[in-house]
Amino acid sequence: xxxxxxxxxxxxxxxxxxxxxxxxxxxxxxxxxxxxxxxxxxxxxxxxxxxxxxxxxxxxxxxxxxxxxxxxxxxxxxxxxxxxxxxxxxxxxxxxxxxxxxxxxxxxxxxxxxxxxxxxxxxxxxxxxxxxxxxxxxxxxxxxxxxxxxxxxxxxxxxxxxxxxxxx
Numbered sequence: 001x002x003x004x005x006x007x008x009x010x011x012x013x014x015x016x017x018x019x020x021x022x023x024x025x026x027x028x029x030x031x032x033x034x035x036x037x038x039x040x041x042x043x044x045x046x047x048x049x050x051x052x053x054x055x056x057x058x059x060x061x062x063x064x065x066x067x068x069x070x071x072x073x074x075x076x077x078x079x080x081x082x083x084x085x086x087x088x089x090x091x092x093x094x095x096x097x098x099x100x101x102x103x104x105x106x107x108x109x110x111x112x113x114x115x116x117x118x119x120x121x122x123x124x125x126x127x128x129x130x131x132x133x134x135x136x137x138x139x140x141x142x143x144x145x146x147x148x149x150x151x152x153x154x155x156x157x158x159x160x161x162x163x164x165x166x167x168x
Contacts (some may be wrong), residue, residue: 001114005048009039017062022066025071034063037104112137113149120146 017031024031029120042049051053088094106117112135119131132139 002043002048005043006036006039008051011062013055016057020060020064024067025063025081026067031060031063031067034066035059038063066109100158105153108156109149109152112145113152116142116145116149117153 013032013035014028017028017035021028021031031104039056042055050051106114106121109117115135116131119126119134128139128142130133136140137145
């Protein structure tokens, strides 16, 4: 019986919600959903209304009035918080976690690689000449050494990155 009632009321609800939605400042689907919810709650409490069509019209108008009141009370933000370009706390935490993972992987590198990569990541923005002098190697061997170390680092990080992507 409930299913028949809902099926019979559906076209009327769609028409009524479409007629009231614009003036209420809401979407017809939102009004429909609110009225369906009120009807299902009523069916669970009291059973079907004696005049389902009349009840439905009154319910749509009541939901439209409620929507108008809510719309009147709501004030838009000056700017959308979601449009803020600054990184939020989540982004800071994720960036810090990636940075820690990178630093831990750098420490696990073989030979001179940890010192070389640390020099490359230095906030001092060292030149190749300064890095070569600091590590005690020739400037000409710095490029090939850097490539080898970055290859090792890439191999160390690949399983971690792949595992993180799987978890999604």
